Amino acid sequence: MKRVSVDIGGTFTDCFVVWGQDYIQAKALTTHHNLAMGFNEALGKACKVLGLELEDILSSVDSVRYATTLGTNALIEHKGPKIGMLVTAGYEATVPLSRARGYGEGLDNLGQQDMPNARRPDPLVKAHMIRGVRERVDFTGKLVMALDEEDVRKQIRDLVDLGAQIIVVALVNAVVNPGHELRIQEILLDEYPSHLLGAIPIILSHQVAGRKGEYVRATSAIVDGYLHSTMYHALSALEQNLRAHSYDKPMLVIHNSGGMAQLNSTDALQTIHSGPVSGIGASEHLAMQAGLGNVVATDMGGTSYDIGIVVEGGIKHYDFNPVIDRWLVSVPMVHLVTLGAGGGSVAAYDRMYKTVKVGPESAGSDPGPACYDRGGRNATVTDADLVLGYLDPANYAGGSIPLNPRRARAAIEDALCDDLDVDVLQAAKLIREKVDDNMANGLFTELRARGYDPKDFTMLAYGGNGPLHCCGIAQNLNIDRILAPPLSSVFSAVGAGNMHQLHIHEQSLYMVLYDSNSRHIFDDHDRFNAIVADLKERGTQDLLRQGVPLAEIRHSLELDMRYGNQLVQTTAVVPNHEVHGPADVLAIISQFSNDYGKRFGEGSQAPEAGIRINTIRVAAYVHHETVRFEDIKPAPREARKAPPPPAGHRTCHFVGSDGAFDTPVWSREAIEPGVEIHGPAIIASDVTTFLVDPGWTFVAARQGASWFLRGAAVERLN
Template identity: 80%
Template sequence: MKRVSVDIGGTFTDCFVVWDGQYIETKALTTHHNLAQGFNEALGKSSKALGITLEEILAQVDSVRYATTLGTNALIEHKGPKIGLLITAGYEATVPISRARGYGEGLDVLGQTDLPNAARPEPLVLPHMIRGVRERIDFVGDIIMPLDEDDLRQQIRELVDEGAQILVVATLNSVVNPIHEQRIEEILLEEYPSHLLGAIPVILSHRVAGRKGEYVRATSAIVDGYLHSTMYHALSTLEQNLRAHDYTNPMLVIHNSGGMAQLNSTDALQTIHSGPVSGIAASEHLALQTELGNVVATDMGGTSYDIGIVVEGGVKHYDFNPVIDRWLVSVPMVHLVTLGSGGGSIATYDRMYNTVKCGPESAGSDPGPACYDRGGMRPTTTDADLVLGYLDPDNYAGGSIPLNKRRALNVIEDTLCEDLDCEPIEAALLIREKVDSDMANGLFTELRARGYDPKDFTMLAYGGNGPLHCCGIAQNLSIDKILAPPFSSVFSAVGAGNIHQLHIHEKSLYMVLYDSNNLNLLEDYKTFNDIVDELKERGTQDLIRQGIAREDIQHRLELDMRYGNQLVQTTATIEKHHLQRPADVLKVIEQFSIDYGKRFGEGSQAPEAGIRINTIRVAAYVEHQTVQFKNIKPLPENQRQDPPAPESTRRCYFVGHKGAVETPVWSRSNLTPGTQIQGPAIITSEVTTFLVNPGWTFVTAEQGASWFLRTPFTH
């Protein structure tokens, strides 16, 4: 297997190359003005390690896969085109009103408790750019009012005259019957053909989101339209760069659903959070192959700290109505929590509590932390780590980024020390303590909110800064075992290389599976089977269009179900995809009851209220060859070996310990599997730094994996 996978983050571009059994991990700074430059630099390092040219790599690999946070960053920065929205007449206020609570979406718990004072997000589509379309389709798909085409043409002209750069169409009940949205697209092309208007994109909401709910479907289409141009031009640049270097296969893009597809089969909305989702996919794969049980995936990069949960058996959590930035959307996305804590998180003085505040603002890769010597003027987490002695200024990122310790000391002293009335070392310790505490709180909240006990989980620490901060985070929790997985600094890129091609299609409906009033089971098997077959075929055609043979395509059927009129829906995965007899219906009900009981407690089921299906969802996918992880469990204590003599020592400062501690330093490449090191200790590599806090033991394992195990402090 020969494969290149890339995770383009806000600070670093991570690259993972699989080359006939060789695994090579490299990093380069992300070049936001042209993503191809950062990609070429990272891949160029891999080509040097292999002793061949970049062109030779791209000419021989079976695929190049991209995961990126570009769309996420573009949405946060609020840099997008002027959008025109066409919506059913009478519902023009749907998006601005946002269900009278939309301004609470995306806020933290404290912000949501004070909604009257919550700041509304800047709208992605301005109120004067919304036009009503005279048409109406009811909830079963019957046309109540035909489309008024003359009025529609007038509305389109007005939006174009107002400067609309992209048109979004979101009519009521279009997921049941899309005929009017399709006709609106035809009329737009009739009025403004490409040779007259240019390539103005048109986004139809039923193609973006397949579930009912006019508000979330409209916001999904708006967010997709808002990111369309940014993602198209950025990813097209990457694809053109591949062509210029002799790569001839289609470029593949990771989706936030946990799958991937070719660029021409990817919506901009599907790329949001695709980098962190790749890390969760890698965590799932690792947990299944090595039987780790419950794992909580934590990815600390330069900009953010991402948290995902994979329970035993490899089951991921999904959000079917996730909040992206400040917008509720209707697309199935692997659940994750993102905190504004990373190596580039900027530290400021918190006057209210007379301490430091870290993030969510980040220095990114340009200018980066002050110690990068690229113009950064404010202290960051990385500056504090350098001042505390954890980082080697001459060999950071394999020596490609020399660090200026004096500059880090100066910005901490100039920015924080006067207000805090302390020395730079004390201020750096406060930064370190605050960052680790924020991440621990986010991790604890996520696990507890879903009913899990942190001590039942193995914490996976990856990303460029994960192994550097993991002990400090775990010390605030009941977690006593941490795994820095194989290739931890580029683990999300590893996940991008393991993800399968997948498309998800879904359809909203009102289908009563069990009528408790009449004590009847569903008998209309044909309607159910026809919808499943339709969704299967749509997914199959998506993959066939990308060159996949029909016989290689597999399908997974999921049903969103509820008891009676409960607001809470539970997703059940159904093994049999067609209903043919009452026993099949009863099997579906049984699976739903089992899943509901697991989520809300056995005995909470309420079949006496009736059982409904609200959404039918089909995932069409094809499995590819993946990276194989070895047995990475730590050896029993009596089989471990002592380390060689340390290569050097470094004066380090640790939270909760007075004064400097003379800390031994080893190179990770010189440690064989089964080596045990008592903390405090530092283990360096070209792509990350492993910091073993006092009270922890570091144990090496196969394939470059490393364990941190909580032990009594013996220093």
């Protein structure tokens, strides 16, 4: 297997190259003005390890996979085209009103508690650019009023005269009868054919989001349209960069649904958060291969801290109506929580609470933390880690970014010391304590809100800063086992390399499997089977269009189910894709009951309220060869080995401990599998730093995996 995958974050571009049996990881600073430059630099570092040229690798690999934050950045910076929008006449105010919730969506908890001062986000489409067209179909898809085509032509011309650069169409009930949206597309192409210079792109809402919900479907289409040009030109430029270096295959783009597709089968909306989703995919792959059970995936990079949940049984957590930036959309996205807590997160004095606040603002990669010595003046988490002794100024990022301790101390002193009346070391500890608390609180809230106990999970710590902060985070959660996985600093890029081509199609509905009032079991088997067959066919056609052989296409069926009118719904992965009698229906009900009991406790099931399906979802996918992880379980206690002599010592300061610690430092390359090291200790590598806090034990495993254990876990985890 020969493969290149890349994850571009807000600070670093991570590259992972599989070259036969060799796995190479490399990082470079993200070049926001031209992402291809950072990609080429990171890949160039991997080329040096292999002793090859860029063209040698790109001409030989089977694929290049790409996860990007470009769409997220474009939304934040409001860099998009002027949008014109066509809606059903009478519904022109649907988007501006935003269900009366537009003030709060996308704000953090503190912002949502201060709604009187909340501000509605700047609209992506102005109110005067939304035009109604005369047409109507009812909720069953039945025609009520035929499309007035002359009215459509007039409205399109008016929008173009007003400067519309892209047209979004979102008609009422278009998901059950898309005929009018498709006809508007034909009319637009007739008015402005694609061969004309300046032809107008068109986005149809039913092709972006397949579920009911007029507002969220409209905003999904708007966000997709807003990002369309940016993503098209940027990804096309990347593909041209690959072509210029002898890569002649289709470029594959990671989707936030947990799969990937060729560029010509990718919507802009599907690329949002694709990097963190890749990390969750890698966590799932590792957990299944290594038998880790329940894991919580935590990715701490330079800008953010991303949290995802992977539980046994293959059940995936999706956001069905995720909020992207400030916009509620309707696309199935692998669930993740993103906190503004990374190595570049800015620390400042909170005058209201008279303490330290950290994030969500980030120094990014340019100018970066003050210690980068590139003009940054804000105190950051990385500056605090340097002052506390955890980082080697001469060998940070493999020596490619020399750090300046004097600037780090000065930035922290200016930001905090006078206001808090503390010295620099105390201020650095407060920064460290605050950012670890923020991440622990976010992680605890996420697990508890979904009915899970943190003690039942293994914490995966990856990203450039994950192994540096994991002990402090886990200590606050009473988690006693942490795994820094193989290739932890580029783990999301590893996940991008392991993705399968996948398309998800779903249909929202109201299907009662068990009516508790009449004690009737669902018997409209043909309806269920027809919906599943249609969703399968749509996914199959997506993959056939990309050249996938029919024999290689597989399908997975998921049902979103709930008891009665409960707000919480549970996803059941159903092995049988057809129902032909009561036994098949009861098998689905039984599986749902088991999954519900595992999640919320046996006995919490409530069949007396009725059982219903809210969404039927089919994933069409094709398996690709993946990275094989070795047995990464730690060696039994009796087989563990003492470490070699340390390479040196460093004076370190730890939260919760007074005074300085003369902390031994090892190189990760010198630590063999089975070696046990008691904290405090530092294990350094070119791409990350493993910090073992006092009270924790570090155990090296195969393939570069590293365990952090404490308490009884030191003895029992074998």
